[in-house]
Amino acid sequence: MTKSTWPKLDDSTMLQRLTFPEGRVRMVLDTDTFNEVDDQFALAYALLSPEKIDLLAVTAAPFFNWNSVSPADGMEKSYKEILNIMQLMDVKNAPPVYKGSSQYMTSHTEPVPSEAADKIIDLALSSSEPLYVVAIGAITNVASAIAKCPEIIHNMVVVWLGPNAYWWPTQKIFNVSQDYQASSLIFDSGVPLVVLPCHGVASHLLTTPYEIDACLRGQNKLGTYFSDMFHGRFTRFGQNKMGWSKVLWDVAAIAWVLNEQWVPSMxxxxxxxxxxxxxxxxxxRHFYKESIDIDRSLVYMDLFAKLRELPS
Incomplete structure (x- = not known):
């Protein structure tokens, strides 16, 4: 689909859609959960925030790095890890989980078929209330849903932990560079879009193995699992040592949905x-919204308190 033929929201409608949502939101979380360690925290944070988030579905996104042998393998591992996190949390009435794309898009007009893309379409069309699709990986599933059914642009908002800040010299970062066609479609299609930049905003969400151990280890099964991930997944890179810290990038996207005052945007x-x-x-071009800062302390205070409330 060419730029000129996408459905178009007028400026006033777009600005209204980009306003921080009042009340509880209908939400899908699209996540490459096995990629590293931050998606697991973001998934748990969403599940533990029912006061704001009505999590209708979780979809597995593709990824390809040292933790997978192909985008399809990354998606399958992410699907299993989503279920694993829900089991560790002993989630009651857990939202359904759907498998996503097995490859990346090759053009704006060729969506990658998947359960995830179809579910995003179904949920966007099933209510007059907008669907918030929070994407914290390669955005193939979301872009494929838009390419397959462009009219969903009228009833959804994409919240994406993807690019860097607009002033950053490059956008060649994992969630963007894996799938250029999907990433560029998200900007070109005119879907209401909120960007949580990696470098410049989410990069403030540093934590350490010592903080994770002090706040979460031994509190419950999930807290100990998170601690074990910190100590296990990074030892081969020589990073599990004094002074080392880790960014939990994806937590920023959930934090924006919960409280925009923690993550101010323009x-x-x-x-x-x-x-x-x-x-x-x-x-x-059309409007979009981009976060410009994040209050690391307020976000982690809320996240850690909710994680500690899980039964031991």
């Missing part, structure tokens, strides 16, 4: 994502 005109993973700017 409205801008959507950039063009170039094939070389740089931005071009055009003031005639």
């Amino acid at each position: 409205v801008r005109r959507a950039p063009v994502l170039n094939p070389g993973f740089t931005y071009s700017f055009d003031d005639s």
Whole structure:
């Protein structure tokens, strides 16, 4: 689908959709959960925040790095890890989990078929209340849903932990660079979009094995699992030592949904994502929203308190 044929929201409608939502939101979490350790925290945070989040589904996103042998393998491992986290939490009435794309998009007009894309479409069309799709991995599932059924743009908001800050010199970062076609579609399609930048915002969410141990280890099964991940997954990189810290990037996206005062944002005109993973700017394009800061203390105080409330 070309730029000129996407469904178009007028500026007033777009600005209304980009306003922080009052009350509880209908939400899908799209996550590459086995990629590293931050998705697990974000998934648990969403599940432990029913006062704001009505989590209707969780979808497994593809990824390809040292923890997978292909995008399909990454998606399958993520699917299993989603179920594992829910089991460790002993979630009652857990939301359904759907498998996502087995490969990346090759063009804006070729969606990758998956249960995840179909479910996003179904949920977007099933209510007059907008669907918030919080994406914390490669955005293939979400972009494929839009490419397959463009009219869902009228009834959804995408919240994406993907690019860096708009002023950062490059957007060549994992969640963006895995699937250029899907990433550029999200900016070009005109879907209401909230970006949680990695470098510049989420990068403030540093924590350490010592903090995780002090706050979570021994409190319950999930807390100890998180501690074990910190001590286990990074030892081969020589990073599990004094002075080392880890960013829990994906937590930022959940924090924005819970309280925009913790993650203040500004409205801008959507950039063009170039094939070389740089931005071009055009003031005639539609609006989007981008977070500009995050209160690391308030976010972690809320997250750790909720994780400690799980039964031991």
